Amino acid sequence: NAGVTQTPKFRVLKTGQSMTLLCAQDMNHEYMYWYRQDPGMGLRLIHYSVGEGTTAKGEVPDGYNVSRLKKQNFLLGLESAAPSQTSVYFCASSYSKLAQNHGYTFGSGTRLTVV
Amino acid sequence: GIQVEQSPPDLILQEGANSTLRCNFSDSVNNLQWFHQNPWGQLINLFYIPSGTKQNGRLSATTVATERYSLLYISSSQTTDSGVYFCAVYSNYQLIWGAGTKLIIKP
Numbered sequence: 001n002a003g004v005t006q007t008p009k010f011r012v013l014k015t016g017q018s019m020t021l022l023c024a025q026d027m028n029h030e031y032m033y034w035y036r037q038d039p040g041m042g043l044r045l046i047h048y049s050v051g052e053g054t055t056a057k058g059e060v061p062d063g064y065n066v067s068r069l070k071k072q073n074f075l076l077g078l079e080s081a082a083p084s085q086t087s088v089y090f091c092a093s094s095y096s097k098l099a100q101n102h103g104y105t106f107g108s109g110t111r112l113t114v115v
Numbered sequence: 116g117i118q119v120e121q122s123p124p125d126l127i128l129q130e131g132a133n134s135t136l137r138c139n140f141s142d143s144v145n146n147l148q149w150f151h152q153n154p155w156g157q158l159i160n161l162f163y164i165p166s167g168t169k170q171n172g173r174l175s176a177t178t179v180a181t182e183r184y185s186l187l188y189i190s191s192s193q194t195t196d197s198g199v200y201f202c203a204v205y206s207n208y209q210l211i212w213g214a215g216t217k218l219i220i221k222p
Contacts, residue, residue, distance in 0.1 A: 042119075042201050042212025050208075058209055090158065098146045098205060103160035 002026050006091050006107035013081040013114045021076040021110050023091030029105070031094045032074040033058075034066060036087040037109075043090060049074055050097070081114045088112070117142045117206045121213035128192055129221050136187040136216045138202035146205030147178050149187050152215070153198040161187070161200075192220045 004025045013019055023032065030051050035043035045058030047066040055066045063085060065077045074093075078085060091107040118141040128134055140147070149161040162169050162176040164185060169176050173193075178185040189196055197220045203210040 040214065042203065042214055043210070044212070045209045048208065056208065059211075088156065092158075097208070099148070099160070099163065103163060104148070104150075104210075105160070106158040109156050 004091055004093055004105050004107040006089075006110050008110060009108065010111050011113070013078075013112065015081060015083060015114060017081050018077070018079050019081065019112075020078075021089055021091075021112075023074045023076070023093075023107060024072055025074075025091075025093040025105070026072065027093060027095070027105065028071070029093035029095050030071075031097060031099075032068065033092045033094075033104075034064070034074065034076045035090045035092065036060065036085075037090060038087050046076065046089075081112075083114045086112060086114045117144070117204060117211050119202060119204055119211050119213040121200075121202060121216050123216060124214070125217045125219075127219045127221065130192060130194060132192050132220075134189045134192060134218065136189075136200050136218075138185040138187070138213055140183050140185075140202075140204050142206070143180065143183070144204040144206065146210075147185050148203050148205075148210065149176055149185070150201045150203065151196075151198055152201065189218075192218075194220045194222050196220050 033048045034046040049068040052071040089110045120139045164176045166180045175188045199215040201215045203212040
C-alpha cells in the first residue's frame with residue numbers, strides 16, 4: 001500500500017526551464033491537491049482537483065498548470081521556472097471534501113531549487 | 116480571508132513534559148485539522164476536530180468553535196514528538212494553514 005507517491009524527490013532547474021511533478025495515489029481518492037511550503041510557513045494550495053478531468057485554482061496558482069487525466073494521477077507543471085518557485089512541493093489526496101473520516105494523505109515532498 | 120494564528124512559534128521541552136499548542140482563527144469554520152510534520156518533512160494528519168474534544172493516545176485536541184480557537188495537548192512528550200505542528204481550517208475548498216509551532220523534545 002504505497003499511499004501517495006511523488007516524483008522526483010529533488011530537482012534543480014535553471015530559470016526558464018520547464019518540468020512536471022508527478023503525484024500518484026492508490027487509495028481511489030477523488031480529491032487531490034498540490035501545495036507548496038516555504039521556510040517558516042504553512043502549506044499554501046496551488047491547484048486542486050475534485051475528480052478525474054477536473055482542476056481548479058488554489059491560493060497561489062500563478063506560474064503553474066495541472067492536469068488530472070486519470071483518477072490516480074495529478075500532474076503539476078512549471079512552464080518557465082523562476083527563482084520564486086524554489087520551494088518544497090507536497091501532493092495530497094483525500095476521500096472526501098472535508099476529509100472528516102479518513103483525513104488527508106500526503107506524499108513525501110519534492111524539493112525544487114530554481115537557480 | 117480567514118486568518119489562522121498559532122502559538123507559541125517555538126517550544127523546547129524535556130522528555131516527559133506536557134505541552135499545549137494553540138490555534139486561533141478569525142472566522143467560523145466547519146473543518147479544523149491538526150497535522151504533524153516530522154523533522155524529515157513527512158506530514159501526518161492528526162485530528163479532524165471542528166468542535167469538541169478528541170483523544171488519540173498521548174495526544175488530544177479540543178476546539179471551541181464559538182470562541183474560534185483550538186488546542187492540541189501532548190502529554191508525556193517523547194523525542195519522536197519533535198517536529199512542527201500545524202492547524203488548518205477549511206474555507207472555500209481550501210485548507211488555510213497556520214505558520215506552525217516548532218516543538219523540540221530533548222532527551
